[in-house]
Amino acid sequence: MKNTLKWVGILIFGIILLPLLAALFIYKKAVGKRDYDPEVLDNLEEAAQDYVKKKAPLSDVDSRYKYMRLAEKAIPAAKQIEIGDTEDKKIDGPAGKIPLRIYTPKEEGPYDIIIYFHGGGFITGGLQTHDTIARKLVQKTGARVVSVDYRLAPENPFPAAIEDAYATLLWAASHRTSLRNKNDQLIVAGDSTGANIAAVVAQLAKAKGQPEISKQILLYPATDIFSRDASVLYPSMDEFSEGYVLTKESLDKYFKLYLRNATDRKYDPLVAPIRSKDLSDLPKTFLVTAEYDPLRDQGEAYAEKLKNAGVPVFAKRFDKVPHDFMNTETAAAEETYNLIQEFLDEK
Template identity: 40%
Template sequence: MKNRPRIDGPEVAKVEDRTVSWRDAEVPVRIYTPAGTGPFPILIWCHGGGMVVGDLETADATARHLTVETGCVTISVDYRLAPESKFPGACDDCYAATVWASDNAASIQGDASRMAVGGDSAGGNLAAVVAQMARDRAHPDLAFQLLVYPMTSLDFETPSYVDNADGYLLTRDGMKWYWDQYLGASDDPNHPYAVPSRAGSFKNLPPALVITAEFDPLRDEGEAYAKNLEAAGVPTACTRYDGMIHGFFGMSGAVDKAGQAVSEAAAAMKKAFASK
C-alpha cells in the first residue's frame, strides 16, 4: 500500500507508461521490457491494495523483479479503484489490458503464445478472474497464472481469518471493509468474476502457482483455491511461506523469503513458457 516503505527494484532495459485501448476501455499501464532480444513472454501484473488503493508506483519494484528474473515483458495495470469504480470495473480493465497485450504483442517485443497473468492480494483475485474470463471467452490463450495470497472468498471465518484477525498488518475487519467498497450493493456479490472461488468450474484454466503466507488472513482461501484447481485437473503448485505476513512478496531485496518467493514465481513461469 502507499504508506509502506518503498523498496527499489532492479534496472530493466525499458520502462514505458502508456494508455491502452480495447473496445470502450482506456487503461493506463506501465510496460517493463527486459534486456536482450525479443520476442519475450508477457506477464500481465495486477497490483494489490484491496481494490481500493495501490497503483503503478506501489507495484513498480515487484514488476521489475519479475521482469528481470523471468525475462518477460511485464505489463502492470493501473485498473480503476473502488469505491469510485465498483465491480466489475477492476477486472474489466485487467482483462482489457490482457487482450490488448495479446493482440498487440509484436509492438511491445512480446510473444502472444507465451502469456501469463499474475497479481498479489486483490491483484491475485484479478489474475484468477482474468484467467476465468479468458477461458470463458476463448481469448487470449494463457500459459500460466501466478496467484500471490489472492482474495478468492467471502468467508471470514476460516481458521486463518480467526487466528490472524489482528496484529499482522492485514486485518479481518480491514478485509471486510475492502470487500464492501468493491462489491457495494452488487446485485450478485457471489459472481465468479468478483469472487473467483464461486466459479462453476475450474476446468481448463491455465497452470497455476499459488503463494501464501503463514500469518495472513487470506492464507486458507488461497490454499483452498489451489485445491479447487488441482481437483479440476489444472497443474497447480501451492507454497506456504512460514513466518511471513500478507504483503511479504513485495519486499524482495529486504526480506530473504520474499526473494525466494519471487524466484519461485519466475522459475514456474519460465517453465510454463518453455512448454509453449
C-alpha cells in the same frame, strides 16, 4: 504602527505558518497510528518484523492518501533494481483510458509477457506502489511485465476493475508482435486482490475463448469474499484477524466498497473465483501463501480445488511471513522470485 505590525504578523502567519501546520497534519495523517501488536512480531522473520511495523496502518482503509504515502517510501529503492526500460502509456478501455507501465528486461526479446494486477483491496494501489514487484519480476525472470492501473472502488466499484483487466488482456493479445511475445501466449499475475483479478480474468478468458492464457501467478490471493461464514470455511481469517498488516476489519471494508452496487453478486465467480462450478482447463498455476495471513486458507483452498479439477498447480506456503511479504527483503520473497523463474521456464 501597532496595527501595521499586527497585520504583518497575520500575513506572515497566513503565508508561512499555516501551510507548515497543514503539511504537518497531512504527514501525521499519512504516517498513521502504529497499531501492530508487538507480541506477534516474534513469529516473523526479522525483515518481516520491520515491514509489519511500517505497514500496520493498512488496516485503516479510509485514507487512500495514507496508503500511497507509505508505499511510496519504497520507490527510491525500487529504482535501484536495474532493468532495461520502462514505458508509461494509455490504452482504450471500456470507460476511458487505462494507464499501463511496460517493463522491459535488459536482454533482447522475444519475451514471456506477464500482465500484472496490483493489490490494494480494490480501493488503493497503482503503478507506483507495486513498482518494486514489477521490476523484480523482470530482473529475475527476463519476462516483459505490463502493469495495469485499473479503476478503483469506491468511485468505480465492481465490475470496473475486471472490465479494465480483461480489456488489457485483449490489447496485449492484439499487440503480441510489438510486445515481442515469445510464444503467443499471455501470463496473468497479481498479488492479494490483484491476484483475485488475475484469477477472475483467467476464468473469463476461458469462458469467452480468448485470449489464450498459458499460466497464472497468484501471490497470497483473495479467492473468496469476507462473509459471515468466512471464519468457518477459512480459520486463518480469525486466527490472524489483526496484528499482521492485513486485518479482518480491513477485508470487510474492502469488499463492502468494492461491491457497493452489487452486494447480491458476492458469490459470483467474477468476485469470488473459488465459487466457480467448473475450474477445469484453466492455466497452469503458481500459487503462494503466507503463514500469518487471514487470506492464507482461502488461497490454499483454491489451489486444492484447481488440483481436483485437473489443473497443474505449484502451491507453497511460506512460514514466518505476513501478507504482502513480496514487498519485503525476506528469504521467502527472494525464493518466490526464483520459483517463479523456474515456473516460467517449464514447458
